[in-house]
Amino acid sequence: MKKQKNNPQLFLGNEAIALSIIENGCNVAASYPGTPASEILTTIARIKNKHSLKIHVEWSVNEKSAFEVALAASYMGCRSAVAMKQVGLNVALDSLMSAAYTGTIGGFLICSADDPGPYSSQTEQDSRMLAMFANIPVLDPATPQDAYNFVNLAYQLSEKYRIPVMLRPTTRICHARQGLVPIGFHAPKQSAIFSKDPKRWAATPRYRYILHKELNKKIEKISREKKYQPLLISKKSKHSNSCIIASGVAFAYVLDILKELNLLEKTDLFNVRMPYPLSQDFIKTIQKNYKKILILEETSPVIELQFFERNNMWGRANKFVPQEGELTPDSIKPLLRTFLTRSKSNRIAVQSNPGQRPSLCPGCPHRASFFAIKKAFPKGLFPGDIGCYTLGINLGAVDTCLCMGASINQAAGFFHALSSTTDATTKPIIATIGDSTFIHAGIPALINALYNAARFILVILDNSTTAMTGNQPTALSGIRADGTKSKEINLEKLLEGIGVSFLKIVDPYNIPDMISVLKTAGDYVQSSDGSVAVIVARHQCIMNASNQTGNIPVVGNDCTGCGYCINNFECPALSIVNKKCVIDLRLCCGCGTCLHVCPVGALKAPENDQ
Amino acid sequence: MTSNTLHLQIALCGRGGQGILFLTRIFDEVALARGLQVISSETHGMAMRGGSVTSFIRIGDFHSPLISRGQADILMVLSESELRTNRYLAKKTGAQIYVNTPRARKRSLDADRIALRLGSLIVSNLVLLGFAAAHPEFPFVYQEFLYIIEKISPQRVRESNIKAFMEGYSVFSQNQ
Numbered sequence: 001m002k003k004q005k006n007n008p009q010l011f012l013g014n015e016a017i018a019l020s021i022i023e024n025g026c027n028v029a030a031s032y033p034g035t036p037a038s039e040i041l042t043t044i045a046r047i048k049n050k051h052s053l054k055i056h057v058e059w060s061v062n063e064k065s066a067f068e069v070a071l072a073a074s075y076m077g078c079r080s081a082v083a084m085k086q087v088g089l090n091v092a093l094d095s096l097m098s099a100a101y102t103g104t105i106g107g108f109l110i111c112s113a114d115d116p117g118p119y120s121s122q123t124e125q126d127s128r129m130l131a132m133f134a135n136i137p138v139l140d141p142a143t144p145q146d147a148y149n150f151v152n153l154a155y156q157l158s159e160k161y162r163i164p165v166m167l168r169p170t171t172r173i174c175h176a177r178q179g180l181v182p183i184g185f186h187a188p189k190q191s192a193i194f195s196k197d198p199k200r201w202a203a204t205p206r207y208r209y210i211l212h213k214e215l216n217k218k219i220e221k222i223s224r225e226k227k228y229q230p231l232l233i234s235k236k237s238k239h240s241n242s243c244i245i246a247s248g249v250a251f252a253y254v255l256d257i258l259k260e261l262n263l264l265e266k267t268d269l270f271n272v273r274m275p276y277p278l279s280q281d282f283i284k285t286i287q288k289n290y291k292k293i294l295i296l297e298e299t300s301p302v303i304e305l306q307f308f309e310r311n312n313m314w315g316r317a318n319k320f321v322p323q324e325g326e327l328t329p330d331s332i333k334p335l336l337r338t339f340l341t342r343s344k345s346n347r348i349a350v351q352s353n354p355g356q357r358p359s360l361c362p363g364c365p366h367r368a369s370f371f372a373i374k375k376a377f378p379k380g381l382f383p384g385d386i387g388c389y390t391l392g393i394n395l396g397a398v399d400t401c402l403c404m405g406a407s408i409n410q411a412a413g414f415f416h417a418l419s420s421t422t423d424a425t426t427k428p429i430i431a432t433i434g435d436s437t438f439i440h441a442g443i444p445a446l447i448n449a450l451y452n453a454a455r456f457i458l459v460i461l462d463n464s465t466t467a468m469t470g471n472q473p474t475a476l477s478g479i480r481a482d483g484t485k486s487k488e489i490n491l492e493k494l495l496e497g498i499g500v501s502f503l504k505i506v507d508p509y510n511i512p513d514m515i516s517v518l519k520t521a522g523d524y525v526q527s528s529d530g531s532v533a534v535i536v537a538r539h540q541c542i543m544n545a546s547n548q549t550g551n552i553p554v555v556g557n558d559c560t561g562c563g564y565c566i567n568n569f570e571c572p573a574l575s576i577v578n579k580k581c582v583i584d585l586r587l588c589c590g591c592g593t594c595l596h597v598c599p600v601g602a603l604k605a606p607e608n609d610q
Numbered sequence: 611m612t613s614n615t616l617h618l619q620i621a622l623c624g625r626g627g628q629g630i631l632f633l634t635r636i637f638d639e640v641a642l643a644r645g646l647q648v649i650s651s652e653t654h655g656m657a658m659r660g661g662s663v664t665s666f667i668r669i670g671d672f673h674s675p676l677i678s679r680g681q682a683d684i685l686m687v688l689s690e691s692e693l694r695t696n697r698y699l700a701k702k703t704g705a706q707i708y709v710n711t712p713r714a715r716k717r718s719l720d721a722d723r724i725a726l727r728l729g730s731l732i733v734s735n736l737v738l739l740g741f742a743a744a745h746p747e748f749p750f751v752y753q754e755f756l757y758i759i760e761k762i763s764p765q766r767v768r769e770s771n772i773k774a775f776m777e778g779y780s781v782f783s784q785n786q
Binding site: 008009010012035036038039119120142143144172175176177178179249252253255256257259328329330333356357358359361470572586 | 625626627634635638639642647648649650651652653654660661662671672673674675676677678679691692722726731
């Protein structure tokens with residue numbers, strides 16, 4: 001065990017989780033990037049390299065792969081961890097449900113980060129609900145320090161009961177920074193042995209019943225584990241008939257607000273660290289001792305629903321607590337006032353602070369792709385996907401955004417719906433998907449579309465990275481999570497291999513070229529032997545581009561100030577000032593894609609370049 | 611006010627790419643170097659693509675990272691357009707609001723112009739920080755920041771970061 005310095009160091013919640021995973025002797029860690037969870041694996045890889053650890057770290061192609069890779073390591077007695085954002089857990093849900101039955105050997109930590117708000121997600125779903133659904137315990141940290149400590153608690157519980165254990169941080173934990181003192185490393189296990197036990201690891205339905213029974217017994221015992229019981233943090237001096245039960249960051253808010261308002265001594269406050277499973281003893285004691293109970297948790301009523309009697313409960317079920325959106329100090333404060341002082345407190349409307357909408361970066365190749373798509377097919381139908389390029393909405397070139405990989409299936413569905421009607425007009429359908437998302441969930445979708453004779457254009461926006469979440473390497477990049485080299489997956493061969501017969505690679509910076517390829521693809525889709533036409537729009541993410549050495553364009557006197565470039569191209573470097581287009585030299589990177597945009601040709605290459 | 615009872619809430623706002631996260635780190639480290647408890651909150655993900663970004667730093671006996679309405683002692687605004695949407699965070703009285711803007715107002719500075727003169731817009735965050743640190747009412751002194759900027763800046767930008775910070779600092783000092 002290596003000793004660390006005793007001074008506190010600053011850690012982001014995600015870094016604290018990563019450090020603790022390594023300190024607890026994890027052998028295998030896997031993840032797919034997704035806000036707010038991305039920095040967990042990035043940090044594990046960094047610590048691995050810094051200390052030349054032998055542990056395996058990978059960016060898997062999706063969360064299901066990540067889950068199963070880590071789970072298998074646990075089957076062999078090694079500690080392992082899988083990290084993802086909440087919607088990523090949906091992708092791994094099939095594995096989770098079954099893993100709860102099979103159980104585990106080495107400590108198995110599932111870190112699923114939720115995003116109440118939501119800030120960077122398509123849903124506000126509560127991973128704790130899925131832990132309850134799968135019947136596994138879940139720990140809910142209130143601070144980065146908690147998150148750090150809970151990793152160890154999770155591993156202990158997982159190994160004692162041979163069950164997957166979930167750690168559920170939220171955005172405000174993942175991206176909060178706090179000083180904490182690292183404990184020091186435990187060496188990972190030095191042997192990995194798979195003990196064959198088909199009744200468990202390959203259980204058929206007959207044995208699954210037995211495993212289910214076993215699981216229910218485990219959960220009941222876990223609910224009574226002393227170390228994991230709710231903590232009574234503050235107690236009213238006299239007998240109180242009301243109490244507040246809170247978990248996660250909501251608990252930290254409550255504690256801070258009660259201190260600020262000098263109300264800490266006015267109530268009994270419980271911190272629930274393991275929202276599922278709650279023990280029957282705790283539930284009965286609360287029901288017996290209190291007439292009025294306030295429950296604050298994000299985002300679903302997981303604690304609340306475990307109480308059988310809910311008439312005296314103030315929470316989400318009776319709509320006292322808002323049923324959607326993030327809980328914040330500003331939304332909790334009036335609730336506490338009303339609950340504790342019975343004074344009618346004006347509820348502050350949750351601050352709606354739309355601010356500036358995000359936009360693709362100056363020089364982003366996706367902007368050029370979307371512009372070309374809109375030019376080639378002004379009346380097209382545009383199924384979109386998850387990534388930076390969802391921002392194609394701003395350019396009118398993204399009509400849908402459901403979940404990872406959905407663009408391709410939606411394109412197929414749109415096509416089949418259109419062709420099943422008498423109104424089978426030839427509406428062009430152009431789906432867009434990023435390279436990382438294509439590898440994640442697009443490949444089976446494309447096979448499905450090809451095999452079931454859908455016809456549309458698929459544009460794979462290949463910027464050679466997972467840009468939205470902080471530029472993690474993809475399987476097409478030839479780089480692994482820890483920076484080691486790998487043989488990159490050859491996208492062209494893959495596409496040819498599954499039977500794509502129209503395949504073109506274009507550089508979206510060359511907008512006229514891309515428009516002409518798109519039109520050719522449109523003709524192919526309509527032709528008698530047409531199918532799915534695939535265009536790979538390949539240009540490196542501007543964030544990864546080494547020193548941009550482009551030429552800043554100039555605006556000619558012929559600019560009419562019509563605003564076409566602003567409305568249809570939305571480059572942050574362009575604006576209209578005094579009825580003329582102006583280039584913000586501080587933002588422009590000289591990509592030159594806007595030269596193809598102005599309808600009167602007023603955006604020109606600089607003189608010295610001609 | 612002794613340092614153990616210091617309660618200080620700082621909100622930083624601007625647009626993605628303006629270096630809000632780096633400023634947050636600096637404040638965190640400065641507080642930690644003084645032996646104070648600190649918890650801060652950052653914005654990642656979608657919003658970082660040029661959207662509005664807000665960071666909170668809470669120094670003292672705090673367990674949660676968000677600042678509620680009217681509680682911020684200090685508001686630093688890197689993009690003036692963000693002032694309107696974030697002003698509600700500042701204390702009604704006594705809050706110090708530092709703004710990066712070419713317009714003349716109390717505690718304001720055209721940090722962008724100075725940063726560009728220094729060669730890169732990217733350091734306007736440090737110019738504004740230096741400017742704020744020069745104010746006598748600011749709760750930290752510039753040496754504390756210098757020490758941290760030197761410690762946590764990547765090698766290749768260390769010199770330019772320090773230069774930007776000192777430039778902002780001396781603008782205020784010269785005007786006094």
